[in-house]
Amino acid sequence: MHNCWIEYDHTSDFSLYNLPYGVFRYDGRYGVGVAIGDQVIDMTAVAHIEQFQQELKIPAEVFARPVLNDYIAQGPAKHREVRKYLTRELTDVQSYLRDHQVLLSQSDVEMVLPVRVPNYTDFYSSRDHATNVGKMFRDPENALLPNWLHMPVAYHGRASSIVVSGTDLHRPCGQQMPKDAETPVYGPCRLLDFELEMAFIIGKANELGRPISTADADDHIFGLVLFNDWSARDIQKWEYVPLGPFLGKNWGSSVSPWVVPLDAIEKFRVPGPAQSPEVLPYLKYEGDRHYDISLEVAIQPDDMDETTIVRSNYRHLYWNMAQQLAHHTINGCNMQIGDMLASGTISGPTESSFGSMLELSWAGKKDVELVGGQKRKFIHDGDRVIMRAFAQNNDCRVGFGEVRTKILPSHKTKS
Amino acid sequence: MHNCWIEYDHTSDFSLYNLPYGVFRYDGRYGVGVAIGDQVIDMTAVAHIEQFQQELKIPAEVFARPVLNDYIAQGPAKHREVRKYLTRELTDVQSYLRDHQVLLSQSDVEMVLPVRVPNYTDFYSSRDHATNVGKMFRDPENALLPNWLHMPVAYHGRASSIVVSGTDLHRPCGQQMPKDAETPVYGPCRLLDFELEMAFIIGKANELGRPISTADADDHIFGLVLFNDWSARDIQKWEYVPLGPFLGKNWGSSVSPWVVPLDAIEKFRVPGPAQSPEVLPYLKYEGDRHYDISLEVAIQPDDMDETTIVRSNYRHLYWNMAQQLAHHTINGCNMQIGDMLASGTISGPTESSFGSMLELSWAGKKDVELVGGQKRKFIHDGDRVIMRAFAQNNDCRVGFGEVRTKILPSHKTKS
Numbered sequence: 001m002h003n004c005w006i007e008y009d010h011t012s013d014f015s016l017y018n019l020p021y022g023v024f025r026y027d028g029r030y031g032v033g034v035a036i037g038d039q040v041i042d043m044t045a046v047a048h049i050e051q052f053q054q055e056l057k058i059p060a061e062v063f064a065r066p067v068l069n070d071y072i073a074q075g076p077a078k079h080r081e082v083r084k085y086l087t088r089e090l091t092d093v094q095s096y097l098r099d100h101q102v103l104l105s106q107s108d109v110e111m112v113l114p115v116r117v118p119n120y121t122d123f124y125s126s127r128d129h130a131t132n133v134g135k136m137f138r139d140p141e142n143a144l145l146p147n148w149l150h151m152p153v154a155y156h157g158r159a160s161s162i163v164v165s166g167t168d169l170h171r172p173c174g175q176q177m178p179k180d181a182e183t184p185v186y187g188p189c190r191l192l193d194f195e196l197e198m199a200f201i202i203g204k205a206n207e208l209g210r211p212i213s214t215a216d217a218d219d220h221i222f223g224l225v226l227f228n229d230w231s232a233r234d235i236q237k238w239e240y241v242p243l244g245p246f247l248g249k250n251w252g253s254s255v256s257p258w259v260v261p262l263d264a265i266e267k268f269r270v271p272g273p274a275q276s277p278e279v280l281p282y283l284k285y286e287g288d289r290h291y292d293i294s295l296e297v298a299i300q301p302d303d304m305d306e307t308t309i310v311r312s313n314y315r316h317l318y319w320n321m322a323q324q325l326a327h328h329t330i331n332g333c334n335m336q337i338g339d340m341l342a343s344g345t346i347s348g349p350t351e352s353s354f355g356s357m358l359e360l361s362w363a364g365k366k367d368v369e370l371v372g373g374q375k376r377k378f379i380h381d382g383d384r385v386i387m388r389a390f391a392q393n394n395d396c397r398v399g400f401g402e403v404r405t406k407i408l409p410s411h412k413t414k415s
Numbered sequence: 416m417h418n419c420w421i422e423y424d425h426t427s428d429f430s431l432y433n434l435p436y437g438v439f440r441y442d443g444r445y446g447v448g449v450a451i452g453d454q455v456i457d458m459t460a461v462a463h464i465e466q467f468q469q470e471l472k473i474p475a476e477v478f479a480r481p482v483l484n485d486y487i488a489q490g491p492a493k494h495r496e497v498r499k500y501l502t503r504e505l506t507d508v509q510s511y512l513r514d515h516q517v518l519l520s521q522s523d524v525e526m527v528l529p530v531r532v533p534n535y536t537d538f539y540s541s542r543d544h545a546t547n548v549g550k551m552f553r554d555p556e557n558a559l560l561p562n563w564l565h566m567p568v569a570y571h572g573r574a575s576s577i578v579v580s581g582t583d584l585h586r587p588c589g590q591q592m593p594k595d596a597e598t599p600v601y602g603p604c605r606l607l608d609f610e611l612e613m614a615f616i617i618g619k620a621n622e623l624g625r626p627i628s629t630a631d632a633d634d635h636i637f638g639l640v641l642f643n644d645w646s647a648r649d650i651q652k653w654e655y656v657p658l659g660p661f662l663g664k665n666w667g668s669s670v671s672p673w674v675v676p677l678d679a680i681e682k683f684r685v686p687g688p689a690q691s692p693e694v695l696p697y698l699k700y701e702g703d704r705h706y707d708i709s710l711e712v713a714i715q716p717d718d719m720d721e722t723t724i725v726r727s728n729y730r731h732l733y734w735n736m737a738q739q740l741a742h743h744t745i746n747g748c749n750m751q752i753g754d755m756l757a758s759g760t761i762s763g764p765t766e767s768s769f770g771s772m773l774e775l776s777w778a779g780k781k782d783v784e785l786v787g788g789q790k791r792k793f794i795h796d797g798d799r800v801i802m803r804a805f806a807q808n809n810d811c812r813v814g815f816g817e818v819r820t821k822i823l824p825s826h827k828t829k830s
Contacts, residue, residue, distance in 0.1 A: 118533070119575050124658060147653055150599050151590055155658035156571035156665070160534050160749050161623055170624045172746035175566055175695065184565050186695045186745075208576055208667065209585045209826060235746065238562055243539060243570035244659020250571070251746040252623065280590065280601045330601075331587035331650065331666040332826070334575050411624060411747070 004090045005098065008037025013390055013399020019086055020258035020400075021068055021223065024109035030066040034086060035258050035401075038106050041086070045102040052096075056081055067116045068259065069338045072203050072222050079203070079222070083263060111257035113164040114225070115201055115338040120159040120253070121328060122197075122229060122342045125152050125319040127273075129347035132359045149277060152319035152327045154344075157229075158250035162340065164257050165403040171381060171410040172251035174235040184238060188410035191233035191364070192379040196297050196355035196387055198314055199227040199342040200321050201259055202335045209332040214285040217322035218262060220335060226256035226295075226387050226403045227342045233358060233378070255340075256387075256403040264398050268292045268391040270315050279323075282330050289320040293391045293400075295346060297355070299370060302382035307370040309360060312346050312353040314389070381409045419505045420513065423452025428805055428814020434501055435673035435815075436483055436638065439524035445481040449501060450673050450816075453521050456501065460517040467511075471496055482531040483674065484753045487618050487637050494618070494637070498678060526672035528579040529640070530616055530753040535574040535668070536743060537612075537644060537757045540567050540734040542688075544762035547774045564692060567734035567742045569759075572644075573665035577755065579672050580818040586796060586825040587666035589650040599653060603825035606648035606779070607794040611712050611770035611802055613729055614642040614757035615736050616674055617750045624747040629700040632737035633677060635750060641671035641710075641802050641818045642757045648773060648793070670755075671802075671818040679813050683707045683806040685730050694738075697745050704735040708806045708815075710761060712770070714785060717797040722785040724775060727761050727768040729804070796824045 004016045014020065014035040024033045024040055033040040046052050047060035058078060062070045072079075089095040124130055127144070130153075134143030147153060163169070171192055175184045203222030206212050212220055229249065236248025269288040293314035300306035319327075324341055345355040354360050357378050360368050367375035379385060384406045390399035419431045429435065429450040439448045439455055448455035461467050462475035473493065477485045487494075504510040539545055542559070545568075549558030562568060578584070586607055590599045618637030621627050627635055644664065651663025684703040708729035715721035734742075739756060760770040769775050772793050775783050782790040794800060799821045805814035 119573060145656055146592075147590075147599075147656070151654065153654065153658055154661055156573055156661065158534060158571055158748060159574075160751050160754075161747075163623070170747060173626075174746045175562075177562075183692065184562075184695065186697060208578070211588075232746070239566065239568065240657070240659075241560055241562070242655070242659070243568055244655075244657070246569055246571065247743075247746045247748065250748045277598065280599065282601060327662075331589045331604075331647070331662045332576075332585060333573060333662065333665045336575050339575070 004036065005093050005095070006036050006039055006090060010397065012037050013397065013401050015396050015398065016087065016090055017396040018260060018264045018398045019083055020260045020264065022114050022258045023066060023068060023112050024104065025112055026104060026109045030064065030112070032063040032068060032071055033109070035106065036090065040104045040106055040109055042102050042104050045100055046097065049096055049100055052085065055085060066112065068114050069116050072337050076203060076219055079261065080263065083261065111164060113162065113255070114257055114259050117159040117162050117338055117340050118336040119339045120157040120162060121154050122157045122344060123152050123154040123319065123324050124344040125317045125324065126344055126347045126355070127318040128316065128349055129345040129355060129359065132347060132354065136363045150279065152324045154328065155244045157253065161250055162253045162255060165254060165405065167254065168406045168408050169230065169252040170408045172232050172235065173410050174232065174247050175238055176234040177238040189232035189235055192407060193231045193233050193357045194297065194379065194385045195229035195231055195345040196295055196310055196312060197227040197229050197342045197344060197346060198224050198293070198389065199255065199340045200224050202337055202339040205336050206329060206334055208334040211329040211332060212325050212335070214283065214322040214326045217325040220325060221262050221321060223259040223261040225259055226389050226400050228254040228385060228387055228403050228405060229342060229345070230254065254403050254405040256401050258401050260398065260400055265291050265293065265391050267393070268398070272320055273318055282326055283323050285320070285322045289322045290315045290317065291391065293389050296388045298386045299376060300384040300386060301370065301374055301380065304372050304374065306386060309368055310353065310355055312348045312355050314346060316346055316348040316353070317343055379407055381407055383407050419451065420508050420510070421451050421454055421505060425812065427452050428812065428816050430811055430813065431502065431505055432811040433675060433679045433813045434498055435675045435679065437529050437672045437674065438481060438483060438527050439519065440527055441519055441524045445479065445527070447478040447483060447486055448524070450521065451505065455519045455521055455524055457517050457519050460515055461512065464511055464515055467500065470500060481527065483529050484531050487752050491618060491634055494676065495678065498676065526579060528577065528670070529672055529674050532574040532577050532753055532755050533751040534754045535572045535577060536569050537572045537759060538567050538569040538734065538739050539759040540732045540739065541759055541762050541770070542733040543731065543764055544760040544770060544774065547762060547769065551778045565694070567739045569743065570659045572668065576665055577668045577670060580669060580820065582669065583821045583823050584645065584667040585823045587647050587650065588825050589647065589662050590653055591649040592653040604647035604650055607822060608646045608648050608772045609712065609794065609800045610644035610646055610760040611710055611725055611727060612642040612644050612757045612759060612761060613639050613708070613804065614670065614755045615639045617752055617754040620751050621744060621749055623749040626744040626747060627740050627750070629698065629737040629741045632740040635740060636677050636736060638674040638676040640674055641804050641815050643669040643800060643802055643818050643820060644757060644760070645669065669818050669820040671816050673816050675813065675815055680706050680708065680806050682808070687735055688733055690733070697741055698738050700735070700737045704737045705730045705732065706806065708804050711803045713801045714791060715799040715801060716785065716789055716795065719787050719789065721801060724783055725768065725770055727763045727770050729761060731761055731763040731768070732758055794822055796822055798822050
C-alpha cells in the first residue's frame with residue numbers, strides 16, 4: 001500500500017489499515033468521523049465534496065447525526081466503497097481531500113457513544129473464564145455447566161447504561177447477603193469488578209423468525225469495540241439465581257469510541273480451538289473465524305501511574321462471533337442495526353491473562369500488586385480502569401484505542 | 416361525570432374514564448389515537464384545532480409519529496391536561512371536536528406497536544407463580560428461592576421482538592436436552608407456552624446513577640398494556656442455568672395496542688399483601704399501590720370457538736410497580752421513555768388463576784380441556800392465544816382490550 005499523506009507514528013492504533021468510525025462533538029455539532037493517526041476525518045465535510053457525492057451517493061445528512069446508525073444502515077457494500085474511497089484518497093498526494101477542511105485533531109473533539117444501542121447481549125464465551133468461575137463457586141471437578149460446550153451461553157443486558165470511554169461511573173448501591181447473615185443488607189457494592197470484553201455491532205438486520213447462518217454472519221457485523229462489563233459481584237451473587245445477572249451489571253458498561261470495521265482485522269484471522277463434543281450443525285462454520293487481537297487492562301489509582309494487570313487475547317474465545325450470532329438468531333430472534341453483542345470476559349489459560357479481578361484475586365483470596373506498592377482485590381473509588389486492544393503484524397497495526405473509566409464514590413441514598 | 420356524545424355500550428373497554436393511547440395506521444399514515452367506544456380519536460386532527468393548540472401548546476407533529484415516545488416525552492403534567500381537555504370536550508355537546516373530522520372507526524384502522532421500546536425488563540413478582548415453578552422443578556418444601564421475598568427478582572428481556580396484538584409468530588426452533596439423553600438435539604419447540612402479564616411503560620427518564628424512590632414511582636409511569644411473554648419451555652430449561660432465560664423467550668412477546676394511563680385506573684387501587692419478612696427501607700411504600708384488574712386468557716384453535724382457561728387478577732402480585740421501579744433503579748440504572756417493565760406471570764392462588772400452561776398442565780402432567788373436546792398441555796400450531804384485562808365497578812369500566820396472537824408452524828431451518 002502507498003504511503004498516507006497524513007503522517008502518523010508506526011505505534012499509532014489508527015493506521016491507514018484501520019479507518020475506524022466514531023461520532024465526535026465539535027463546536028456544538030455532531031459528526032461521523034474516521035480516525036487516522038491523531039486526526040479525525042470529519043465525514044460531514046467529506047460528504048459535501050462533489051467527487052465524494054458523485055462516487056458514493058450517500059445523503060450528506062447521514063454523517064451529521066449524533067450516532068452511526070443511519071450510516072450503518074447504508075449497508076455493507078456502501079461501507080466497503082467508503083473504505084476504498086478513503087484508502088485511495090489518503091494515499092493520493094493530489095487528493096481532493098487536501099483542498100478541503102476535512103481534518104480535526106483528536107485532542108480537539110469529544111468522542112460520544114458511537115451508536116444508539118437498541119439491544120445489548122452479553123455472551124459467556126471464554127472457556128477459561130467459565131471454568132474459573134465454576135471452580136470458585138461451583139464444583140472444581142465439574143467446573144463447566146452441562147450446556148456450556150454445546151452452545152454459546154448468553155443473557156440480555158441493559159442497553160440504556162452503556163456509556164462511552166471517559167464517562168465516570170458511581171459505585172452502585174444495592175442488596176447484598178453477607179456471609180453467615182440471615183437477612184440481606186443495603187449498601188454500596190464492596191466487590192466492584194471489571195470484565196475485559198470485546199463487542200461487535202450489528203450492521204444488518206434480520207427479519208423476526210429468520211435465523212442468520214454462520215456463513216452469513218460476517219455480512220451482519222459492522223465492526224467491533226472494546227467493552228468493559230462492569231460488575232458488582234456482591235449484588236450479582238445474591239440476585240442472580242434463577243434469572244441471571246441484573247442489578248449487578250446494569251448500572252454501567254463502558255465502550256471505546258472507535259468502531260473498528262471487520263474488514264480492518266481481516267488479515268488477523270486465526271483458527272479457533274477444536275470444539276469437542278461436536279457442535280450441532282447450525283453452529284458449524286467454515287474457515288478461520290477467530291481473530292488475533294491483543295488485549296490489556298491497566299489500573300490507575302488517583303495520582304498514581306498505571307499498572308497493566310491483564311494481558312489476554314481475543315483469540316482465546318471458544319465460541320466465535322459467527323457462532324454467537326447463529327445461536328442468538330436460531331430461534332428467529334431479530335437483530336437490529338446498532339445492537340451490541342459482547343463476548344463475555346476474555347480470559348486466557350494463564351493467570352496473567354485472566355480478564356477480571358474476581359479471577360485475578362481468586363474471589364478476593366489474593367492481592368494484585370500495583371506499581372507504587374498499592375494492592376487490589378477489587379476496584380477502589382478513584383481508580384481508573386483502562387482497557388486497550390490492538391492487532392499487529394510486521395506490516396501494520398490496527399488498534400482499538402482504549403476504554404477508560406473512573407469509579408466515583410457511591411451517591412448517598414436512602415438505606 | 417356527564418354523558419359522552421360519542422355513544423358506546425356499557426360493556427365497552429374504552430369508556431370515557433379510560434382514554435387509552437395508541438398509534439394507528441390509516442390511509443398510509445401514522446397517527447396517535449385515543450380510543451373511545453368503537454371509535455378512535457385521531458389526535459393528528461385534534462392537534463390542528465386552534466382551541467387545542469392554544470390550550471395545550473403541543474407541536475402537532477408529535478401526534479403524527481409512528482410511536483408514542485415523543486408524545487410521552489411531553490411529560491406527565493401535559494398528559495393530564497390532554498386527558499382533562501378530552502374529557503371536557505367529549506362531554507360537551509357543543510364541542511369544537513364535533514365540527515372537525517376527528518373520529519375514525521376502530522375497524523378501519525390498523526393498530527401498530529404503540530411505543531419504541533428502548534429496554535424491556537421482565538419481573539417475577541407473583542408469589543403463586545414463583546411457588547408453583549419452585550414446586551415443579553426445585554424443592555416442593557422450599558419452593559421460593561432465598562432472595563425472592565427480599566427483592567422483586569427480574570431479568571432483562573429482548574426489546575426487538577416485542578410485537579403488537581395480531582402479529583402471528585412462528586414456533587421457534589432451538590436446542591433441547593431430551594430426558595435421559597446424553598447430547599442435546601435441535602428442533603422445533605415442543606413445549607410452547609404463554610405467560611399472562613401486564614407491563615408498564617416508562618413516562619419519564621431518570622439520570623444514570625440516580626434511583627427513583629417508591630414515592631416518586633408513579634410520576635415515571637405513563638401507562639400499562641397487556642403482555643404475553645411467550646416461552647419455549649424446553650429451550651428455556653436447557654439454556655437458563657446460570658445466566659437466565661434467553662432463546663426460550665426472545666423469539667417474541669406480544670402486547671395490546673392501547674396504553675391505559677395510570678390515571679385511568681386510579682379508582683381501582685387496592686392494598687397489597689402483607690410483606691413478611693419486612694422489606695428493606697428502599698422497598699417500603701405508602702398507600703395502596705396494587706390495582707384490581709381482572710385478567711383472562713382464552714385459547715382458540717383453528718376453526719373452533721375460544722375457551723377461557725385462566726381468570727386471574729393483577730392484584731395477585733406480591734411486588735407492586737413502585738417497588739419494581741425502585742428496585743430496578745436502586746443501583747442507578749437509568750430508565751428511558753418507552754421502556755417496558757413486565758410483571759412476570761400473574762398467577763393467583765387457585766388453579767383456575769394460574770397464568771401459564773406450565774402451571775395449568777402442571778408441567779404436562781394433566782390436560783386442559785377446551786370446548787369442542789380438544790385438550791391442551793401446551794400450545795399447538797394454529798392456536799390463537801387471547802388475553803384480556805379490565806377494571807370494573809358499579810360506575811365504570813376501564814378495559815385494556817386484548818392481545819391476540821396466532822402460533823404458526825416453525826420455519827424449516829438447517830438442523
